[in-house]
Amino acid sequence: MLEQLLIFTRGGLILWTCNELSNALKGSPIDTLIRSCLLEERSGLASYNYDAPGASYTLRWTFHNELGLVFVAVYQKILHLLYVDDLLSMVKREFSVVYDPSKTEYGDFNDVYRQLRLEAEARAEELKKSSKLGSRIVNKNQEQGQKTKFDQGGKRIGGGNLKSDSGDGDLGKGNKLENGHVNGGTLVEDVKQRGGVNDKENLSSNNGAFDVNKLQKLRSKGVKKNDTVVATKGSKADLKKKVTKKNRVWDDSPKEVKLDYTDPVTENGDEHVNYAAANEGESMMDKEEVFSSDSENEEEEQVGDGAKAGTKSKGWFSSMFQSIAGKANLERADLAPALKGLKDRLMTKNVAEEIAEKLCESVATSLEGKKLGSFTRISSTVQAAMEDALVRILTPKRSIDILRDVHAAKEQGKPYVVVFVGVNGVGKSTNLAKVAYWLLQHKASVMMAACDTFRSGAVEQLRTHARRLQIPIFEKGYEKDPAVVAKEAIQEATRTGSDVVLVDTAGRMQDNEPLMRALSKLINLNNPDLVLFVGEALVGNDAVDQLSKFNQKLADLSTSPNPRLIDGILLTKFDTIDDKVGAALSMVYISGAPVMFVGCGQSYTDLKKLNVKSIVKTLLK
Template sequence: MLEQLLIFTRGGLILWTCKELGNALRGSPIDTLIRSCLLEERSGAASYNYDAPGAAYTLKWTFHNELGLVFVAVYQRILHLLYVDDLLAMVKQGFSEIYDPKRMVYDDFDETFRQLRMEAEARASELKRSKQVAVKPVNNARKQGQDQKSGFGENKKSNSGLADGGDAERTKSHQLENGYSNGNRVIESKLTAVVNGKENASSNVGAFDVNKLQKLRTKGGKKTDTVVNKGSKEESKKKVTKKNRVWDDKPVEAKLDFTDPVGENGENNIEVLAADQGQSMMDKEEIFSSDSEDEEDEEGSQGSKPDAKKKGWFSSMFQSISGKASLDKADLEPALKALKDRLMTKNVAEEIAEKLCESVAASLEGKKLASFTRISSTVQNAMEEALVRILTPRRSIDILRDVHTAQEQKKPYVVVFVGVNGVGKSTNLAKVAYWLLQHKVSVMMAACDTFRSGAVEQLRTHARRLQIPIFEKGYEKDPAIVAKEAIQEASRNGSEVVLVDTAGRMQDNEPLMRALSKLINLNSPDLVLFVGEALVGNDAVDQLSKFNQKLADLSTSPNPRLIDGILLTKFDTIDDKVGAALSMVYISGAPVMFVGCGQSYTDLKKLNVKSIVKTLIK
C-alpha cells in the first residue's frame, strides 16, 4: 500500500499531498531523502531506503526540471509495489498541465490523482496476470520436451541393433537435450564471431590456431632454456661463502630507548629545541584566481589543439543558436561521458564519477536549453555546482569554538585520529597540536598506539619539540583504557584538548577494528578524524565505507558513532590528482577539515573548495 505521495518545489515548498492516503509517516523519511540523497547529488539512484524504529520505507522520486518540481512516493519496503514508477510519471504529466507558479493550493488535483492511481494499479495487475499466463506454456513445453526425450531414449534402446537408426535417434536426443529443437524444427549452431554487429570471417577457423600456439610454446621454451643455462653458468662461477657469526657476550643494555635525552649520569645528551616555525597555514587565507587560469588554459588549448576545438562545434552550432525544446538523455550522454573520463583522470573513483554523472543527468533532463548555449557548457556548469555542494561542509567545523564550548562545560575536548597504516596520523596530530598552541589552547597528547613499535617514542619526540604533556602507558596495553585515563588526567591538570593517537589498521582487520570501536564507545570523543592519503583513488571508497561499516556493526550503542571529519595528508605530492578528496567526502558525507601539505609543523591548511572544483573540471 502506498503510504504517501508529495509534490514540492526545489526550494522546499510543499504544493500538494495525498489526503486520501493520510498515513502518518514514522520518523522523517522526506527530510532524510532531501538531506542525504538530493542535496548530496545522489538523485541519479533508482530509490532510497529509509530505516527508523518500527518503520522501513522505500522512497522513489522524479523531477520536472523545467518547472523545478519534485515528486516523491513513499511505501512500505516489504510490499515491492510495481506501479509506483508509472504512477509518478503520470502524476508528473498531469500536475505539470495545471501547475501555476502563482498558485499555492491544488485541491482539484485529488480527483485526478485518484483516477491515475486506479489506472496504474489496474495496469500493474494486468501485467502481472499476463506474466503468469506466459509462464504456463513454458512449463508445459518443458514437460513435453522431457516426455519426448524419454520417448527417444526408449526408441534408442529398442533400435540398438540398427546402426543408422541409432545414430539418427541419438543426434535428435542430443539436440533436444541442448534446447535446439522443440519437436517442429532444429536450429543449427554455427561457430562464428561477431565484432561490432558484423561477422568476423577470420573466426571461422576457431578461437585460435593450435599449430601457432604450439610453435609459440616451443619458441618460448627454447628462450627460457637458454636464459636458465646462462644464469646457471654465471652462478657456478660465483662461489657463495657464508660469513662466520660473531657472538657478543656483552650484557644487554637495560634500556633501549634512544629518544630519551637523559644519559647515564643524569645529564642531557640530546638538545631538544622548541618548535617555533612561524604561523600555521591554517590561519593564512589562500588566494585563488580562477579567471586568469581559465583564460590561459583556453588559449593554450586553442594553440595546441585547434582541431579538437573545431570537432563537434559545427554540429551544435544551429542547436545552440536556436535553443532546444528540452534536453533528453541522448543529448547529455556525450558531454557526460567526457566529463566522467576527466574526473577519473583526476583520481576520482569510477563508481563515484558515474553516480555524479547520473545525478547531473537527472537534474538536467527535461530542461530547456537557452539560446547561444552549448550542451557541454551546460553540463559542465551543472557538474561544477554539484561538486561545490558536495565539498562544502553542511555543518560547522570550527574546532576552536567547540573547544571553548567544551571548556565552559568543564571538560576537555577529545579528538581521536584513526586511519590505515602509514598515512601520517602521528605527524599530522603534531601539526594540529602546533596550530592549537598558536591559538593559546592547552593541549595534551595521548599515546594510544600500543601496537606499533616506536609509536610511543615518536609521539614523545613531538611532545618534547612542542613542549606539551604526553600521557603514555607503554606497549601491549588496552588503548581504550589508556585513552580513558588520559582524559581523566587532562581534566585534573586543566588541559583543554586531548589528541588521541591510535594504531594504524587496515579496514579488514577485525580484531583491531573491534579495539577501535571499543575506544570510541568507551570514551565518546568530540571528534573522530579519519586520516587518509590524497594519493589513493578507488581505495579511498573502500577504506572509508568499511571503517564506517565496522564502527556501526561493532558498536553496542543503538546510535553508533561514525567518522566526523577527514584529514587529508600528502596533498603536496599529487599535482592535479585531487579526486581523493571528492571520493572521501562523497562516500562518507564527512567534511575535509584539515589538509596536510608538507613535513613541517606549519604545513597544515584548510581545503579550498573552489580550487578543488576548478582543478577537477579543467
C-alpha cells in the same frame, strides 16, 4: 499501499499532498531524503531506503526540471509496489498542465490523482497476470520435456524408438541423446578416427590452433650459438670495468641544523626536559589562500573529447542553430557526449570511477527536460551544472570551527577529545602533532594520548613529538587495551585542566576484524567529540573502500542505537599529487564528512584548510 505522495518545489514549498493517505509518517524520511540524497548529488539513484526506530520506508522520486518541481512517493520497505514509477510519471505529466507559479493550493488535483492511481494499479495487475501466464507456459513446456525418458538400451519410455543414422531402433555409435549426452564408449573411438589425443597428428593444429612443434623448430633455426657467445663475452667485459671511487671530502664545520631531537641524559640517568619548544612559525591553517578565477578561460574551454565528438556528429549548422535559437528540452542523448568527456576528465584527476559515474548520472537527472537558452552550448551547460554540484558536495554542511568547539567544551569543564583513525602508514602521528602545534598557537592546552599499543615504536614516536612541542603525553606502554588507555587519558586531562586530548590509534586495514572491533570499543567507551579519519590524497578507488568499510564496521560493531561514524577527514601528502585531487571528492562523497585539515609537508606548520574553489577548478580544467 502508498504511505505518502507529495509535490514540492526545489525551494522546499509543498504544493500538494495526497489527502487519502492519512497515515502519519514515522520519523522524517522526506527531510532525510533532501539532506542525504538530493543535496548530496545522489538524485541519480533509483530509490532511497530510510531506516529509523519503528520505521522502514522506501522513497522514489522524479523531477520536472523545467518547472523546478519534485515528486516523491513513500511506501513501506517490505512492499514491492510495481506501479509507483508509472504513477509518478503520470502525476508529473498531469500536474505540469495545471501548475501555476503564483498558486500554492491544488485541492482540485485530488480527483485527478485518484483516477491516475486506479489506472496505474490496473496496469500493474495486468503486467503481473501476463508474467504469471508466461511462467506457467514455461513450466508446462519443461514438464513435457521431462516426461520423455530413456531406458538403459537407449529406447524412449512411453513412445517409439528414436531414429538414428543407421535406421535401426537403437542409438548409433557417436550419436547424441536429446539431453546432450553421448552413448557410452563411442566418443573415444570417434575422436581416434579423426586424429585423437593418442595419435601422432595433433587435431588442434588442423583446426588452426598453435603448434608447439613448429615453435620449437623456428626457435632452433633463429637462434645461433655464436650470438650467445658474443653476448656473454660482452657482458663479462662490462663487468670488469669498475668505476673509480672519488675521495671523500671531510668537512669539519659544525652542523647548522640539529637533527637529533632525543633527550640528553645526565650521568645519573635523569632526562633533561627544560629545552625550548619547537617554533617553526605560523601554521598555514591561519593563512588565507588567495584564489583567482579565470572566468574567461573557463568559458572558452570545452568539456572534453566526448563533447567535441558530439558537436561534430550533429554537424556545424545544427549545433550553431541550437546555440542561437535554443533547444526546446534537453534529452539524455543530447547530454551523453558532454557527460562522457566529463566523466573521463574526473577519472584522470583520480576520482573513483563509481563516484564519477554517479555524479554524471545526477547531473543528467537535474538537466533532463530543461530548456537550453539562446547562445548557450550544451557543453557549457553541463560543465556549469557539474561545477555547482562539486561545490555543493565539497562545501561542509556543518560548522568545522574546532576552536569554537574547544572553547565550548572548556566552558562545560571537560576536555575536547579528538580520535585519529585510519589505515597503516598514512601519517596519523605526524599530522596529530601538526594539529597540536596549531592548537598551541591558539593558546589551547593540549595533551597527547598514546593509544597505539600495537605497532612497535609508536609510543616513542609520539613521545618525541610531545617533547619537541613541550606538551604532556599520557602513555601506558604496549599490549594494553587502547580503549582503557584513552579513558584514563581523558580522566587525567580533566584532572589537570587540559583543553584538548588528541588520541593516537593504531593503523588498521578496513578488513581487519579484531582491530576494527577494538576501535569501535574505544569510540563507544569514550564518546569522543570528533572522530577524524586520516587518509592519503594519493589513493583513488581505494578511498571509497576504506571509508565505506570503516563506517560500516563502526556501525555494525557499535552497541548504541545511534552509532558514531566518521565526523571529519584529514588528507595527508597533498603536496605530492599535483592536480590529482580527486581523492578529496571521493572521500567526501562516500562518507558525507567534510575535509577539515589538509597536510602538505613535513614540518609542523604544513597544515591548511581545503580550498573548495581551487579543488573544483582543478577537477574541471
